[in-house]
Amino acid sequence: MITFVVRRLLLAIVTTWLISVLSFAIIQLPPGDFVDTYIAQMAASGSSVSAQAAEAMRKMYGLDRPFYVQYGKWVGRIVHGDFGESMEWRRPVLEVIGDRLWLTVLLAFAALIITWGLALPIGIYSAVRQYSIGDYLFTLVGFVGIAVPNFLLALVLMYFSFRWFGASVGGLFSAKYSLLPWSWGKVWDLMKHLPLPAVVLALGGTAQLVRIMRANLLDELRRPYVVTARAKGLTETRVVLKYPVRAALNPFASNIAYLFPFLVSGSVIISIVLGLPTVGPLLVEALISQDMFLAGSIVLLLGVLTVIGTFISDLVLMWVDPRLRQGMG
Amino acid sequence: MAEPLLSVRGLRTHFETPEGTIRAVDDLDFDVFEGRTLGVVGESGCGKSVAARSVLGIVEKPGRVVGGRILLRTHAGDTLDLAALPQDSAAYRAIRGPEIALVFQEPMASFSQYYTIGNQITEAIRLHLRLSRSAARARAIELLDMVGVPQPSRRIDEYPFQLSGGLRQRVMIAMALACDPRILIADEPTTALDVTTQAQILDLLRELQAKRGLAIILITHDMGVIAEMAHDVAVMYLGRAVETGPVADIFAAPAHPYTRALLRSIPTVLAKPRTHLPTIAGSIPMPSARPAGCAFSPRCSEVLGDVCRQTEPPAIGEGARSVRCFLHGGAP
Ligand SMILES: Nc1ncnc2c1ncn2[C@@H]1O[C@H](COP(=O)(O)OP(=O)(O)OP(=O)(O)O)[C@@H](O)[C@H]1O
Numbered sequence: 001m002i003t004f005v006v007r008r009l010l011l012a013i014v015t016t017w018l019i020s021v022l023s024f025a026i027i028q029l030p031p032g033d034f035v036d037t038y039i040a041q042m043a044a045s046g047s048s049v050s051a052q053a054a055e056a057m058r059k060m061y062g063l064d065r066p067f068y069v070q071y072g073k074w075v076g077r078i079v080h081g082d083f084g085e086s087m088e089w090r091r092p093v094l095e096v097i098g099d100r101l102w103l104t105v106l107l108a109f110a111a112l113i114i115t116w117g118l119a120l121p122i123g124i125y126s127a128v129r130q131y132s133i134g135d136y137l138f139t140l141v142g143f144v145g146i147a148v149p150n151f152l153l154a155l156v157l158m159y160f161s162f163r164w165f166g167a168s169v170g171g172l173f174s175a176k177y178s179l180l181p182w183s184w185g186k187v188w189d190l191m192k193h194l195p196l197p198a199v200v201l202a203l204g205g206t207a208q209l210v211r212i213m214r215a216n217l218l219d220e221l222r223r224p225y226v227v228t229a230r231a232k233g234l235t236e237t238r239v240v241l242k243y244p245v246r247a248a249l250n251p252f253a254s255n256i257a258y259l260f261p262f263l264v265s266g267s268v269i270i271s272i273v274l275g276l277p278t279v280g281p282l283l284v285e286a287l288i289s290q291d292m293f294l295a296g297s298i299v300l301l302l303g304v305l306t307v308i309g310t311f312i313s314d315l316v317l318m319w320v321d322p323r324l325r326q327g328m329g
Numbered sequence: 330m331a332e333p334l335l336s337v338r339g340l341r342t343h344f345e346t347p348e349g350t351i352r353a354v355d356d357l358d359f360d361v362f363e364g365r366t367l368g369v370v371g372e373s374g375c376g377k378s379v380a381a382r383s384v385l386g387i388v389e390k391p392g393r394v395v396g397g398r399i400l401l402r403t404h405a406g407d408t409l410d411l412a413a414l415p416q417d418s419a420a421y422r423a424i425r426g427p428e429i430a431l432v433f434q435e436p437m438a439s440f441s442q443y444y445t446i447g448n449q450i451t452e453a454i455r456l457h458l459r460l461s462r463s464a465a466r467a468r469a470i471e472l473l474d475m476v477g478v479p480q481p482s483r484r485i486d487e488y489p490f491q492l493s494g495g496l497r498q499r500v501m502i503a504m505a506l507a508c509d510p511r512i513l514i515a516d517e518p519t520t521a522l523d524v525t526t527q528a529q530i531l532d533l534l535r536e537l538q539a540k541r542g543l544a545i546i547l548i549t550h551d552m553g554v555i556a557e558m559a560h561d562v563a564v565m566y567l568g569r570a571v572e573t574g575p576v577a578d579i580f581a582a583p584a585h586p587y588t589r590a591l592l593r594s595i596p597t598v599l600a601k602p603r604t605h606l607p608t609i610a611g612s613i614p615m616p617s618a619r620p621a622g623c624a625f626s627p628r629c630s631e632v633l634g635d636v637c638r639q640t641e642p643p644a645i646g647e648g649a650r651s652v653r654c655f656l657h658g659g660a661p
C-alpha cells in the first residue's frame with residue numbers, strides 16, 4: 001500500500017516535470033517569437049521598431065539565450081512564485097490570470113458533479129431496465145448529446161433562457177458584480193450563473209459516461225455473485241445497488257482526474273461562446289499572440305492541477321478498492 | 330419412504346429470445362428428501378442450473394417459470410407451491426436462505442470482491458433472523474468454524490480474494506447455511522477445485538448432512554461424484570428427467586439408454602472416480618429445437634422406430650424408480 005502511494009507520488013513528480021518542459025517547449029515551437037510578432041504589429045500600424053530596440057527587448061525577456069537557460073530561469077522564478085510578465089498585457093502573469101484559474105476549476109468541478117449526478121442514476125436505470133422505453137429514450141438523448149457540439153447547445157440554451165427568463169446569460173457574474181471584490185453577494189451571483197455553463201459542459205461527458213456505466217453494469221449483472229446475492233433473499237434493489245453497482249463504480253474512481261483535462265479543453269469554446277472568465281479564452285489569445293509566459297504558465301498550472309487531481313483519484317481508488325488497499329494490486 | 334421436503338412436478342422454465350423459445354427446463358419432475366442427497370446429472374446445457382434457479386425463484390430475464398409445481402414443505406410445516414409465488418415477492422424472499430440455499434461452482438466469482446466475507450455472511454443473518462450486528466457476527470464466526478475455516482474470528486474480516494479456493498468454497502457453504510435452510514442446492518460445487526480439495530468439500534457436505542439432516546440437491550457432470558455422494562439420482566436430458574431412482578438401482582440396472590450411455594462412459598467408477606463424461610454419439614440438440622417424440626431418439630442406439638420419433642414417452646415406474654422410455658412399455 002505504501003509502495004503504491006510512493007510509486008504514484010514519484011510518477012506525479014516526474015509527470016509535473018515533463019509537463020513543465022513540455023509547456024515551455026510547445027510555446028517555443030512556432031517560428032518567431034513575441035518580438036517578431038510585436039514588430040509585425042508595429043509595422044502594420046505604420047511605425048517601425050529599430051533593430052537595437054528589438055535586440056534590447058529580446059535580451060530583457062531572455063529570448064536570445066539557449067532553450068535550457070530560458071527554461072531554467074523560468075522554473076527558478078516560478079519556484080519563487082513569479083510566473084513572469086505577460087508580454088501582451090504588460091502585467092504579471094498571475095495578475096492576468098487572477099481568479100480565472102479557480103473559476104475554471106470550479107466550472108470543471110461543477111460539470112463533473114453534474115456529469116456524475118446524471119450519468120450514474122441514468123446508467124443504472126438503463127442497465128437494469130435494458131431495452132425498456134426509458135432505456136431507448138436515454139440512449140437516443142445520449143447520442144444526440146454526443147453528436148451535438150456543445151457550443152451549439154450553449155447557444156440554444158442561451159437563446160431559451162433569454163426568452164424565458166429575460167435574463168442575459170453568459171458570463172459567470174452579473175455586470176453589477178463582475179468588477180467588485182469577493183463578497184457573499186458575489187458568491188451567490190456566481191452560484192446562479194454557474195449551472196448553465198456547467199450543464200452545457202457536462203452533457204457530452206454525461207452521455208458517454210451513461211454508456212460506460214450501462215455497459216459496465218450490464219456486464220456485472222451477469223456475474224455469479226449477483227445470483228449469490230439474490231439467493232440470500234435480498235430485495236432486487238438491494239442486490240443491484242450493493243453488489244453490481246459497487247463493482248461497476250470502481251473504474252469511475254480512477255476517472256475523476258482524467259475527466260478534468262477533457263472538461264478544461266471543452267470549456268474553451270463554451271467560455272468563448274458564453275463569455276466566461278475562465279483561462280480557456282486567455283490561453284487561446286496568448287497562443288495567438290505568442291505571449292509565451294502567459295501561455296506557458298496557464299499550461300503549466302492546468303497540468304499541475306491535473307497531476308494533483310490524478311494523484312487524489314489514485315488515493316480514492318485505493319480507498320475504494322479492497323484489492324489495492326490490501327496490497328494485492 | 331417419508332414425505333419429500335421438495336417435490337417438483339412438470340416444471341417448465343422457458344426463455345423467450347428473439348431467436349425463439351428456449352425450453353431450458355421442460356416438464357421436469359423430482360423429489361428431495363430430508364437427510365438425503367439427490368444427484369442431478371446430465372450433459373452441459375440440459376438445464377440443471379436453470380432448474381436450480383427456478384426452484385429458488387431467481388431465473389433471470391428473459392426466462393420465466395411457465396408451468397408446473399414446486400411444492401415445498403416449510404419449517405412451519407405447511408406446503409407452499411413456489412411456482413405460484415411471484416419471484417420478487419417478500420414471501421419468496423423469505424424462502425431464499427431460511428428454507429433453500431445455493432452453493433455454486435466458482436467460489437471466487439460467487440463472492441463480491443468489494444466486501445469482507447463477514448459482511449456477506451452476516452447480511453443474510455441480519456435480514457432473515459433479525460439478529461443484532463454483534464450477534465450476527467458471532468453466528469458467522471460459529472458458522473465459519475463449523476465448516477472448518479481456521480481462525481474464524483480473524484478470517485471473518487478478510488476479503489474473498491485473500492482466501493484459497495477450497496477455503497472460499499467452505500465460506501460459501503457457511504454463507505448458504507447461515508439461516509438454517511433445510512435444502513441446499515449445490516451446483517457443481519467442486520468443479521473449480523483440485524482433486525484433494527474436492528474430496529474435502531464433499532466430505533464436509535456429507536458431514537453437515539449427517540449433523541443437520543440437510544437435504545442436498547447435488548448438480549454435477551460427474552458420475553463419480555454421484556456414486557460417492559448421492560442417495561437418489563435424476564438423469565436429465567434436454568430439460569427433463571429421463572430417469573430417476575435410488576443410486577444403487579440406477580448404477581446396477583440403468584433403464585434409459587441415455588443413462589446407460591452415461592455410465593458406459595465411466596466403466597470403472599471406483600478405479601477412476603470423477604472422470605468427466607466423454608461425449609455420447611451425436612450432439613445435443615438445441616433446447617429451442619427439441620426433436621419430436623423422445624428427445625434422445627436421434628442419438629439413441631436402441632431406438633424402436635417411429636414410435637420413439639413421434640410420441641413422447643410417459644414416465645413409467647413403480648416406487649421411487651421412474652423412466653421415460655418405450656423400451657419399458659407405455660407405447661401407445
Ligand atoms: N439467460 C439465458 N438466456 C437464454 N438462454 C439461457 C439462459 N440461461 C440458460 N439458458 C439456456 O438454458 C439451457 C440450460 O442451461 P443450464 O445453465 O441450466 O445448463 P446446465 O445443465 O447447468 O449446463 P452446465 O452443465 O454447462 O452448467 C441452455 O441451453 C442455455 O442456453
Ligand SMILES: [Mg+2]
Binds near residue numbers: 378
Ligand atoms: Mg450449470
